Amino acid sequence: MNVEIMNCSNGHINAWVTNEEGSERWMLTGFYGQPNSSLRVESWQLLASMKPSERVGWCVMGDFNEVLTHDEKSRGKQSQEKQMVRFREALEDGGLFDLGWRDDNYTWSNNHGDDTLTKERLDRAVANLRWKEMFKEAWVEVLVARCSDHRSLLLSMNQEPAKVWRGKRLFRYEAKWSLMDDCEEVIKRAWQVRATKRASGRGLQSLLENSKGALMQWSKRIEHDRRRDLKEKTELLKKLQGNEGWHNSEEIKKVQNEIGVCLEMEDLKWSQRAKVD
Template identity: 45%
Template sequence: MRILSWNCRGLGNPQTVQYLGMLIKEKKPEVVFLMETKLSYTKAYRISKRFRFQGGVVVDVVGRRGGLMLMWKEENLLELINYSQHHINVRVSDESGSNRWLLSCFYGHPVSSLRSKTWSLLSSFKPEIGGWGVIGDFNEVLYNNEKEGGNPRSEYLMRKFREVMEEGSLCDLGWARNKFTWSNCHEDESFTKERLDRAIANVDWKSLYPVHTVETLPAICSDHSPIFLNYSIERCSFRRWHHFFKYEASWNNEEGCSEVVAEAWRKRMGERSRMEGLMWKLETTQRKLSQWSRNLNRERLEAIKEKTHQLDTLQRNVGSENSREQK
């Protein structure tokens, strides 16, 4: 199964929603956890339906801050247990029902003086038996080697995080591609980057899923990078999606669209009747437009992937000297 976690810093920006859509299309996560959505329930619900998620939980914003959102593809995949402004707890089960474990989607308090409250909250989730996994933005590092630049982290705050991990018998699941998940993007000596987002789990979870990876994805439209947890699970069924043709109004502004329609419409009808000929031309136009739009989307996706690869390379070696180039 695949889980995407991202502190998106607001889903009101169309570019942020577009990047989220690209991640969902490319990574195909069954579960998506979003923090700091800054959206009302109604707007968040629309986004979940836009990306064809069947299940979801929305924690409303408080004023203009916060907001959590959890979406999952199959309605029976997750079972909601409880939630707050800083977490969403769900029970995860595979289709056979043989593996059931607790998933805590967690958002550590951004104010350091109040972070102990969310540590106490996280500790209270520890199950008596069974697997337990936690993913999200913890707003804290475990050790000072998870931070570069700026003032050193408080040893007291880091120790509190480590104590919560020890009490919960939780282990860090590591990282791939980029160690750091947050940057202030400053272009001077105040440049700072930290590993604030991660996935952790107990021994029972790791024994269930010994093959797992946590990938740090490029940070776009937010100062946080999305993280992508991928672990092996047997899936016994598949669902076939049927795509119906729909003419997009935006195609009118694309180069080549009118030529595709004109070429299809100029084709001779042969010995068909007027009605048969009309239907044949409409089908031909639909087929040609579908092929043209796939090629258009493929070219755009390749261009986006190339830019994303360049950005990823920059962010792995980012510092104050190349922060402007990253922007």
């Protein structure tokens, strides 16, 4: 698919999404509702202003900062009926229908470790009839909240994943390696050669090749371990958040912090590669 950004503001991002053949195009809106309830009517006005013609598929995803019904909130102060009515009217005026969810319906938590713990379904995906006709098998999965108080949404449209060509892997020293204790030891072992080879130019080239090979093997192993560790921690977090309450809030925060360390390493890797590319 090809994505072309149309316009944006503090409360939205609009984009055209076109399939690879160029035969179908639909509109995707990333949306953020006003957190201040007294200003939320501005968000609904913004949503109304972006409505395309009925012939254009339109999907809106994001944090609407409002619930549709009382059962979309657990504990805490009860949501005001007039605020929910305005939200329902905004969706109705836009011809938008809730796409539902899989797994836990709550997408936000205040993470309190006592009986003031509150959970709400603030994030959702909605779409018009044209979009639902285009993607009849679409569904929304509520993912775990790895490092945020909000849980991400994954929209699946039952599309076959595109085949990605993978060329020969180039060697680049990863900045994240310097944060790992083992990296220095790997290089030291690669440079441990007999004294008779130290002075030769060929010996130096050989040392560099040895270092590259050792780092690539080590990197492959730790990357495998990191992915396995991240997967296990994410599955654990999913179970914990599925039964979230004051009794396990501290454990949830602990696992989120551990996942955050893993993701920071990943961010550093892609940040470095973006500069190179």
